[in-house]
Amino acid sequence: MKVGFIGLGIMGAPMAGHVIAGGHQAFVQTRSKVPATIAEAGATVCANAAEVAAAAEVIILMVPDTPDVEKVLFGDGGVASGLTPGKTVVDMSSISPIATKDFAARIESLGCDYLDAPVSGGEVGAKAASLTIMVGGKAEVFDRIRPLFALMGKNISNVGEVGAGQITKVANQMIVALNIAAVAEALVFVSKAGADPTKVRQALMGGFAASRILEVHGERMTRRTFNPGFRIALHQKDLGLALQGARVLGMAMPQTAGAEQLMQVMQAQGWDQLDHSALVKALELMADHEIAAEGA
Amino acid sequence: MKVGFIGLGIMGAPMAGHVIAGGHQAFVQTRSKVPATIAEAGATVCANAAEVAAAAEVIILMVPDTPDVEKVLFGDGGVASGLTPGKTVVDMSSISPIATKDFAARIESLGCDYLDAPVSGGEVGAKAASLTIMVGGKAEVFDRIRPLFALMGKNISNVGEVGAGQITKVANQMIVALNIAAVAEALVFVSKAGADPTKVRQALMGGFAASRILEVHGERMTRRTFNPGFRIALHQKDLGLALQGARVLGMAMPQTAGAEQLMQVMQAQGWDQLDHSALVKALELMADHEIAAEGA
Numbered sequence: 001m002k003v004g005f006i007g008l009g010i011m012g013a014p015m016a017g018h019v020i021a022g023g024h025q026a027f028v029q030t031r032s033k034v035p036a037t038i039a040e041a042g043a044t045v046c047a048n049a050a051e052v053a054a055a056a057e058v059i060i061l062m063v064p065d066t067p068d069v070e071k072v073l074f075g076d077g078g079v080a081s082g083l084t085p086g087k088t089v090v091d092m093s094s095i096s097p098i099a100t101k102d103f104a105a106r107i108e109s110l111g112c113d114y115l116d117a118p119v120s121g122g123e124v125g126a127k128a129a130s131l132t133i134m135v136g137g138k139a140e141v142f143d144r145i146r147p148l149f150a151l152m153g154k155n156i157s158n159v160g161e162v163g164a165g166q167i168t169k170v171a172n173q174m175i176v177a178l179n180i181a182a183v184a185e186a187l188v189f190v191s192k193a194g195a196d197p198t199k200v201r202q203a204l205m206g207g208f209a210a211s212r213i214l215e216v217h218g219e220r221m222t223r224r225t226f227n228p229g230f231r232i233a234l235h236q237k238d239l240g241l242a243l244q245g246a247r248v249l250g251m252a253m254p255q256t257a258g259a260e261q262l263m264q265v266m267q268a269q270g271w272d273q274l275d276h277s278a279l280v281k282a283l284e285l286m287a288d289h290e291i292a293a294e295g296a
Numbered sequence: 297m298k299v300g301f302i303g304l305g306i307m308g309a310p311m312a313g314h315v316i317a318g319g320h321q322a323f324v325q326t327r328s329k330v331p332a333t334i335a336e337a338g339a340t341v342c343a344n345a346a347e348v349a350a351a352a353e354v355i356i357l358m359v360p361d362t363p364d365v366e367k368v369l370f371g372d373g374g375v376a377s378g379l380t381p382g383k384t385v386v387d388m389s390s391i392s393p394i395a396t397k398d399f400a401a402r403i404e405s406l407g408c409d410y411l412d413a414p415v416s417g418g419e420v421g422a423k424a425a426s427l428t429i430m431v432g433g434k435a436e437v438f439d440r441i442r443p444l445f446a447l448m449g450k451n452i453s454n455v456g457e458v459g460a461g462q463i464t465k466v467a468n469q470m471i472v473a474l475n476i477a478a479v480a481e482a483l484v485f486v487s488k489a490g491a492d493p494t495k496v497r498q499a500l501m502g503g504f505a506a507s508r509i510l511e512v513h514g515e516r517m518t519r520r521t522f523n524p525g526f527r528i529a530l531h532q533k534d535l536g537l538a539l540q541g542a543r544v545l546g547m548a549m550p551q552t553a554g555a556e557q558l559m560q561v562m563q564a565q566g567w568d569q570l571d572h573s574a575l576v577k578a579l580e581l582m583a584d585h586e587i588a589a590e591g592a
Contacts, residue, residue: 097489120503132503136491155502157495164491168499171482175505178481181551182474186467189538192545193393195432195460199453203464206451207416207428209471211507242485249488251583255477258554287547 002027003148004056006049006072006079007093008035011119012062014126015092015152017041019060022151027055031063049073053082058145059089065237066095073103085111090145092133094118096241097166098248100136104162113141114162118169119153122230130154134172136164170245173238177259177276179213184280187221192289198222220277224293229275236263236272298323299444300352302345302368302375303389304331307415308358310422311388311448313337315356318447323351345369349378354441355385361533362391369399381407386441388429390414392537393462394544396432400458409437410458414465415449418526426450430468432460466541469534473555473572475509480576483517488585494518516573520589525571532559532568 001024005016008030016038020026026043028034029052034045046052049072053059059079061072069091073079079089089107091100091114104114115137125131131153135142142158149156159168186209187197201218204210220226239260246253265282266272274281284290297320301312304326312334316322322339324330325348330341342348345368349355355375357368365387369375375385385403387396387410400410411433421427427449431438438454445452455464482505483493497514500506516522535556542549561578562568570577580586 120505132499134496134499155499157499159486159495159499160491163489164486164496167486167489167491168496171486171496172500172503172505174482174485175478175500175507175510178478178551179475179505179507182471182478185474185549185551186470188547189470189542189545189549190455190460190463190467192547193459193463193541195456195463199455200430200460200464200467203428203430203451203453203455204468204471207468208508208512209416209468209475211471211475211509212504213507214471216504245489246485249485249583251484251488251585252579253481253485254558254582255474255481255551255554258551262550283548286550287545289547 001025001058001148002056004028004052004059005062006030006052006059007062008038009062010123011126013038015062016043018129018151019148024148027052048077049079050077050082053079053087054084057087058148059087060148061089061091061093063093065093066099069093069095069103070099074106080107080110083107083110083112088113088115088141088145090115090117092117092119094169094238095166097163097170097245100166101163113138115141115145116162116165117149118165120169120172121153125153133157134159134165134168136160136166137162167245170238170242173235174242174253174256176213177235177239178255179211180217180276180279181259181262183214183218184221184283187218187291188280188283188287188289191291192287197291198294217277220275221280222291222294226274226278228273229277232263232266232272232274232276232278235276236260236267239263297321297354297444298352300324300348300355301339301358302326302348302355303358304334305358306419307422309334311358312339314425314447315444320444323348344373345375346373346378349375349383353383354444355383356444357385357387357389359389361389362395365389365391365399366395370402376403376406379403379406379408384409384411384437384441386411386413388413388415390465390534391462393459393466393541396462397459409434411437411441412458412461413445414461416465416468417449421449429453430455430461430464432456432462433458463541466534466538469531470538470549470552472509473531473535474551475507476513476572476575477555477558479510479514480517480579483514483587484576484579484583484585487587488583493587494590513573516571517576518587518590522570522574524569525573528559528562528568528570528572528574531572532556532563535559
C-alpha cells in the first residue's frame with residue numbers, strides 16, 4: 001500500500017519505520033530533517049504535506065498538538081490541497097476531540113475518510129510496536145486500515161465514531177493522572193505516619209489497589225527517579241483538554257479538576273518538566289514531609 | 297499451637313477454619329452463635345474473651361470496628377484480664393491506626409506482644425486463604441506468627457512498627473476509592489461524549505490506565521451490577537479514618553477528601569448501601585447522564 005507519514009519525531013519515526021518494514025511504500029514529510037533510518041529504508045521524501053497526500057492512499061499524521069494537525073491538514077501546501085476522493089486520513093496525534101470532529105467533517109467533505117487513532121505507550125511502545133491504539137471512525141474504514149495499525153501496536157480497538165479515539169485517549173490520561181495522585185497521597189500518608197512506603201507499595205500490589213501506576217510510578221516515587229518519561233507540563237495540557245471537554249458537555253469532573261490543581265502546584269514550584277510521577281512532590285510540599293529514598 | 301480466635305463473622309469464621317485445618321488447637325469466642333463448622337472442627341468454645349486469652353498462646357481478633365476491639369481487649373471479661381506475660385495479641389480487624397498504637401502499648405505493658413494485621417481480599421479471599429495481610433509490629437514477633445498468617449493469606453508483609461498495618465490498610469482503601477473515582481469520571485466522560493464505555497474500558501486495559509479496579513469495578517459500572525461486594529457506607533468510614541489521620545499528622549489529602557465528598561453524594565441519595573463501584577452514580581448525577589448498560 002502507498003502510505004504517507006507526516007511527522008517523524010520521537011514517536012513518528014519508529015512508527016513509520018515499522019510500516020515500511022511491513023512492506024509498504026512510504027511517502028514522508030516532517031518539520032525537521034528526515035531521520036537517516038527512514039530515508040535509507042527507501043521512503044520517498046516529499047516537499048510538503050500536499051505532495052504526500054497526492055502520492056499516498058493512506059495519510060498518517062503524528063504531530064504534537066491540535067494547531068499542528070490543523071496546519072498540516074488545512075494550511076498552505078497542506079494535506080487537503082493534495083487529496084483526491086477515496087483516500088484516508090489517519091490522525092494518530094493526541095489532540096482535542098472537539099477539533100477532531102471538525103477536521104474529520106472537512107476531510108470527509110472532500111470525499112475522503114478520516115480516522116482519529118491516538119496511541120498510548122510512549123517512545124518505548126513506539127519502538128517495540130506495542131502501542132495501544134484507540135481508534136474513532138467508521139467500522140469499515142477501521143477494518144481497512146487495521147493491518148497498518150497492527151504493524152505499530154498490539155491493543156487496537158475501534159471505540160466509536162470519529163472523535164471517540166481522542167475521547168478515549170483523554171480518558172486514559174485522566175485515569176493515569178488520578179491513579180498517580182492516588183498512589184502519591186497514599187505513600188506520603190504512610191511515610192508521614194511512620195510506615196515504610198517501599199514495603200507498603202509492595203504489600204498493596206497483591207490486592208485491589210494494584211495498578212500499572214502503583215507498579216511503575218509508585219516505584220519511581222520511592223526510588224526518587226523523576227527524569228521524564230512523560231512530563232507534568234504535557235499531562236497538565238491533557239487534563240486541560242478533559243476539563244474543556246467537560247465544560248462543553250456540561251458535566252462535572254471534580255477529581256480530575258483536583259489533579260489538575262496538583263499539577264498547578266508543580267508548575268508553581270518549577271517542577272513541571274519532571275516526570276508525572278513527581279506529582280508526589282506536590283503532596284509532600286503540602287505535608288511538609290518527604291518520602292525517604294528507597295535504600296537511603 | 298494454642299490459638300485463640302475472637303470474632304467468627306463473615307471473615308473470621310473461614311479464617312479460623314483455616315487455622316484449625318492447619319493443625320492448631322483453637323479456643324474461640326464470638327458475639328453471636330459459633331458456626332457449626334468451627335465447633336465440629338474441634339474448637340473449644342469459651343464463655344468470654346478473658347477465657348480465650350487464658351487458654352491460648354496467640355489471641356487473634358477479627359471484629360468490625362475500633363470500639364469493638366477496645367471492648368474485646370479491655371472491657372469486662374476482656375482479653376487483658378485473661379492474659380499472662382509472653383502471650384501475643386494479633387488484631388486482624390480494620391481499625392484506627394491511632395487507637396491501635398494505644399491498644400498495643402496497654403497490651404505490651406502486661407508483658408505481652410502485639411501485632412496489628414488487617415487484611416484485604418474480602419470474604420472471597422478469606423474463604424480461599426488468599427488474603428493480603430499487612431502487619432505492623434516487631435520483626436521477631438512477626439516471624440513467630442508468620443506461619444499462622446500463611447494459613448490465611450498469600451501476600452503477607454511486615455510493613456513497619458505497630459500501627460503500620462492499619463496505616464497500610466487505610467492507604468489501600470484510599471487508593472481503591474481514588475481508583476474507583478478515576479474510572480467512574482473517565483467512563484461517564486466517554487459515555488457523555490458519545491463513545492462506548494465498554495469498548496473504552498477494554499481499550500484502556502492494555503496501557504498505563506490498567507488496574508484491578510478498571511478490570512473489576514469498571515466492569516461492574518458498565519454492567520450496572522452494584523450489589524455489594526463492599527458497601528459505600530463502609531468505604532466512607534475508611535476514608536474518614538484516612539482524613540482523621542491526615543488531620544492528626546498535619547497533612548493535606550485533597551483527592552481523598554474529594555472522593556469522600558462523592559461518597560457523601562451517594563449517602564444523600566440513599567445509595568450508600570450499594571457496592572463502592574456504584575460511586576459512578578454520583579458522577580452520573582452530576583453529569584445528568586447515565587452510562588448505558590452493557591449489551592442493552
